[in-house]
Amino acid sequence: MQHALPDHLTGTLLEGRYELGPRIARGGTATVYRAVDTRLQRVVAVKLMHPHLAEDPTAADRFVREARAAARLSHPHVVSVLDQGHAPDGVPYLVMEHVAGSTLRDVLRRRGALPPGEALALLDPVLDGLAAAHRAGLVHRDVKPENVLISGTGRVTVADFGLTRAVDQHTATATVLGTVGYASPELVTGQRVDTRADVYSAGIVLFELLAGRRPFEGGPLAVARAHAEGAVPDLRTLDPGLPAGPARLVARATARDPQRRPPDAGSFLEELRAVRSGLRPAELARLPPPGSVRGGPPAPPRDSGATTALDPAGAPTAALGAEAAPTEALGPAAPTEALGPAAVRTEAPRPRSTPTEIRRPPGPGFPAASGRPLPARRPGGSSDPWRPEVELRPTRPLHAAGTLALVALAVAGAAFLGWLLGSGPGGTVSVPDVRGAGPELAEQYLAGAGLGNVAVHETADPVAPAGTVLGTDPRAGATARTAEQVVLLVSAGPERTTAPDVSGMPEQDARARLEEAGLTVGSRTPVPDDAAPGTVVGQHPEAGHAMAEGSAVELAVSGGARADSAPGVLGRPVDEAVRVLAEAGYPARVEESLGAPFGYVVAQTTDGAEVVLTVV
Structure with a gap:
């Protein structure tokens, strides 16, 4: 549910039209306020860019350009952009349709995993709205439950196209602008993204709706690596009773190779509706098992090749810059075969054999206590049924190759560990003291100390002016890893x-x-x-x-009704005379004579409702 909180901008009137009410959301690039359009007398939502970001002309221009791109969309399942302008201090803002209700994240927190029918029904309008954006040549790039709004009447809309870019404007970048928990492999690794990136994110949302948790857990860097290098777990390994159709749908949408996904949200929507129509009523209404509501196994070690489920609460939104991970950690991975429409039969790997010695059983002609092994089989073969038909001991070349591989892995692991604990995200630095600075300057100080993962949290303070850094978490002087998030505690002014x-x-x-x-x-x-x-x-x-x-x-x-006549104040000090007249309800006008060196009233006259005092 959106919680409205007043702050220092509440009550501000933008361009003589939009009166800001309480704050309802704050993100990495902007703050959203419930507001009133005084011209049309309707409630709207105003998204105001953070002032420290608006100082960057490139960021401000991009904010305005993307707002205009989002305004081109007109669809019942997309939050409408109504207007755009600039605050008195030059900060750009945009005006959006206000949707009163909750988010899909609220539904997941409240209920956990959903039956397949409800999960598919919730994703249907989301894909419908994204399909409209894709037809207009736009990619959302930040599809997640927080950006899916559900009104009080049950209308589902996709919000926050703040990261939207036109398809032809996408370029390779080393910065992940979306939420890492839902980011596609190509977005994580800085490759060119298109509509299939939104399909991947929508597939992760469907995974969470069916499982009650996301496929990967851990810190932003670990989750990004899992998306870039791992495969999304098969839902039926987590819930064997889940119908095969929804599981295959998730596997297809979240294929690591974009070529194996539906090309856009419209195609994904067609496949979803086909799966939904093919399920029996009992399958649509099937309740998830109790264990799939919340929780999950622990995250794998940093250098583990496996990826596991699942993060119940979801990792926070994080921007991974070029320095957030080594190039080899987030480089493009080999394509992964996704589950197709039909079930794929795989043969379980056979356990590796170990050297085995075959002994004869005791009996006639076989000394029971000798315990000596039989010699290896001769090339010509033998009719002895107790002789093995094949040699089970590995040959020397394979043994040598395995040893070399283990040595190479050990050397690579040691090198990676050295980087991790040295200049990599495992290295440690001391948190600088940035109290009293503004958020932008404080972030520069932290970045200079090697701490680039910074979040801002506003808190009321009765003394510090709004926008002043009160401290950090971890506190100044504490030791923190370079990949660890540092929270700037910024004053929002008094409550x-x-x-x-x-x-x-x-x-x-x-x-x-x-x-x-x-x-x-x-x-x-x-x-x-x-x-x-x-x-x-x-x-x-x-x-x-x-x-x-x-x-x-x-x-x-x-002080009661005014007396019929003004009280006499002759001879009194002027201050006392003025007070007595005011208590009686008569305003006084003082006229000084000869500079009024003594300050006493020497004359009193009434001029209408006003008493004129002459003072010497």
Whole structure:
């Protein structure tokens, strides 16, 4: 479910039209706010790029270009882009359709694995929306459950085309911009990607819907290696009772070789509907076994050739730069044969034989206690039934080759371990102290120390200005591995609250109500009013205004009805005279005579509703 939280931008009006409400999401490139289009009086979602990213002209131009590309889509299963503009500080934003409801990730957290019928029904509109994007020449590049929105009426839409690129704009890159847990092998290894990358990600989503967890677990680097070098596990090895159709569908969509996948989301959708129509009602409604709801076996060792299931919660979104892994770790792998439409029969590997000695059983002519082995079979053969027909001992050349292979593997493993614990992601550095800096400068300091995996977490702080780094996790001075994620704790300013309406309350009740809202009482001004004395008759700021916690609200308190005539204040000090008149409900205007060296009232006249005091 989307949780709305006010922050320092709540209440901001963009270009005189879009009034920002509470924050509903924050990602790696932008923050999303629920907002009101004041011109059309409708609720929308405004996606505002992070200011430190907007300072890069290339990133800002790409944000605008991709927003315009996404706006070309008009489909019931794609979140519509309605408008685009720039905030007063130049930060670009885009306005999207607001979908009130939950995400597919919420469904997975709540229910775990789903029956095949529900899983296929949920993926159907997702593929329908992606197919519209593919027909328009766009690739989403970040298909995951968090980007699948489900409205209160059950409408399913694909959101966040922020990583979208036109197919002809794709180039090889060493940076993974999507979520690693759902990234295709070609995206992980920096190769050119096309619509088949979205097909792979959608296949991983279907795997998670059927198994309750993703196929690979571990840190971002380990998961990226698994996608690049391993094969997605067969779902039927995890759940033997699963119908063969959905398992084959997942295997085809997640083939490591893009040529073996459906060419685009439209083709994948046709295959999904064919599989769904071929399942019996009992197969569609089959409940997953209890063990497939959550959890999974531990991650394999770093240098293990095997890949295992499964990460229940999912690894966080991470960007893998060129320095995140050695070239050989994420290089292109040999194509993997995927399961076809028909079941593939494979022969179980035979266990390797070990040297065996054949002994004769005791009996006539066979000394029971000798225990001596029979000699090897002669070339001419023998009719002795106790002689082996073939030699089971491995020949010397094979033995030598095996030894050399083991030595080569040991040397390679030692070299890899040296790199891992030295300059590779296994190396350690000290976390620098970046408190007080801005997020962008802090990231530069961390990158200079060898820590390139940085995330930003905003937290309220009553003292530090918004955008100031409060600290890091791990803390400054701690030892961290170069591949480890460092979290920047950034101040979002004080907590925001809304001024309550205290007009008409007795002063003491108004004070208590303001304190409950986290506010204090500022100046108290008595004013003449027909309300009972001590009743609050006005406040500043007005009710409903967003304020920082701890801020003061000024109160105007009734001093009772104004007297029929102004009290006399002749001979009093001017400050006292003005106060007495104000309490009686008469504003005063002071006129100084001879520079007013003494500050006493020597004359008092009434000019309409105002009292004029002459002071010397």
